[in-house]
Amino acid sequence: MVSRGAKFTGICIAIYLVYAIFVFFILPFMLPSPVDMVRSIVTRQTAHLGDLRNYTLETGGNPKRSLLVMYRGSGALSLLDALTRQAGGYHHFAPLVAYNDRLTEKQDIDLGLEHLVSLFNCDYSHARDMLYYAKRTPLYKHFYGVQWEICQAYSNEVCWNPDTMSKICKLFPFINMSVYNLRLQFIAALLKRKDLNVNIVLLIRDPRDIINSRANRVWCSRNVNCTQPHHLCENMVMDHMYAMHLQNEFPQRFRVVYYEDMAQHPQAALRKIFDFFGLPIVFTNDTPLYFEAPNTWTTGMINSQVLEVENACREAMKLWKYQPAFSQNDVSVDDTAPSKQKKP
Template sequence: MEMRATVQAWSQVVGSRVRRLLLVLLVITLFLASQILTHHYRPVSEVEEVNQSGELTSQQQQQQQQGRLRDEVDQAAPTHLTPATDVTDTDQRRTITNDESRREMLDRLSQLQTKELQKVISFLDSTSDPAAVHPTRIHHALQVLKVSLLEEVTGRKYTDIMEAAHYAQPLSSHPRPKMLQVVIATTWRSGSTFLEELLESHSAVYNHYEPLLQFGLRQIRGGEDSLEAQRIIHDLLSCRYSEHKQYLTTAQKIKEMISRNTRLWSTCSTKEWGDALCFNDVFLKEACQLFPWATMKIVRLRLKFLRPLLEDENLNVRIVFLVRDPRGVMNSRTDTVKWCTAPDCSDPKALCTDMEDDLEAALQLQKDFPGKLYILRYEDMSLNPVNKTRELLDYTGLDFDAKMEEFLDSHTTKNLDKPWSTSRESKTRVTYWVSKLSSIKLKAVQGACDHVMKRFGYLPISSNKNITVDSILGPLMLT
């Protein structure tokens, strides 16, 4: 009965034609699968092990290598391991492959880290070491500076401004007009910072601020220092920086030497890159050559040593000899600042002796180089800043730039009575020292400076009561 039931059930399963066809396909599939598995795992025959030449096949060589590797692994394995801890050939191959991949990956990572580290070091060097700044950045900064300069001078009154800016070296091979150099020669606390900032506010001016700061708080009146000072000044006005490492080192410590050149500083100093580019001699040389005009303020070298600048026609120099009432100078040195303690700065006799020598040099230079030296009294500029500025610009050859007018409006109508501020109510500055200078100091200054005061038109007073401009300021008597 059981057999009959089984046959009947089987007949139901395979009864239909479709079901029988499916059954046949299933059987064939199982057969093929068994053949494949049998072929894959069958042992290598004697014929497959050795080729016709008697050499081992590549498969046999691989098996022998694996066997030797397995023996080495077994020898290197700890002796306390039991046979149960041995791995199969497949596991060993996987482990070896993983180790090789890991070593290769670590090698690549190590190389990548080294390259990235080198990039970081190079970047840090370029932000702190001027010599390490990449040439690409120098070139880019120069392009930016030139575009900025062209934007500033576009549409100005003098066409030679545009021509000089457009054909500026080194970004053009076209010859350009000579750069005009304006050198302010004076001494400490004589209003030179105001005059320098006024000229530097012009859109096309490159400013050399205090190039002799490396000599400290003293006057250079001769000797080897005067020769070195002359060389520095001449080279900077010629846009040559490479031979003046001490100047650049000093500028890195006293950043005002460069930062007061506002258009230059805004280009070479950035938050991301720092200011190393600003002290790179190649960049400074080529940036200097972009500008049609340059200014320089000198307060440590006496006027007679500037003669070589006028003798060199290639420099195209104009000198502005700036003087101030010695009573106002000494009051500013003793009342306004705290650093003026050296004899060259604190002694009124030294001040007025220098003023006398400078005046003699100025008169001789005016005779030898007509039209190249201009004598300017601080008081005249303070009493009539706009007209006196126009007169000064006519002498130097600069046009009255709109930014200069803005500068005068903002710096001559209000008082910011701080040591380095140039914002002053200009007319009140002429008599400012009268109420500040003690009677003892007043007598000392007038006693030491009587002769030179007369020549510059500064009138002596006996008291500080009821003093007006006319009481202290007369006409120039230079001869």
């Protein structure tokens, strides 16, 4: 006679086998193709916006393109999330992730720009390195394209397939991109491309808060320059130079946004950014938006750390109008004293 325990085990195995057969052999044939699934989603999301065929690459149109330039540790997660969940929007999140740092070699810069242009046209022929990192990183599934949705229904091999991603990308009337490792100096070339007609926002944040935000982050520990304030502020100085030029040359297509303004008035700031990008609003006054409070460095850093950042960032802080806490003559400080926001 078969024992009750053996029967139970047999039933469990049978249930598991039925489940496995259904999931791996039957369900794939029941699901629509990922392209058809996303087409249905986009149609539903944008029904209230009217006929958008003039803005989709699939129908020979020209999408509305936008680009957010930022620094790692800029605290823009709610903004990135809004761009990712944008109705009718496809978000190319951190497409240069294969590069550990901001690009400085001409060959890398040229290749990087070529990659950005290709992605703005939904061409993944230069995306091998990006996809290698992307499908191994949970953050990408959250922020990139519609991976947060289709990778729940399909395998990695399907949802990260370059041909599939290209076809899906071409369904969207709004193509957004966020880049943190290419200087504004080089990204500016995209503003001169009439075929792209891209709008660009540069997000600026207090360098003390950026360095504080990067502290003890795993992704920062892999890059020797990540925690070095002089490296960050050298880029901020260069970006300021080109930002002033671009504001004069492209006043309708380039804008600087301060993180502090966005954190203090998130709803109003995001509405202005979306309006500048030409994007329909995806949030209401009740939508929760989280931004780290400005001046977290006053509680997250000791005085000697603050002084180190300020000494490395004097020029950048002056150009971007951030008030130092210590004077240039301070060579040592008392770490037992509370950090202060500015010199009394």
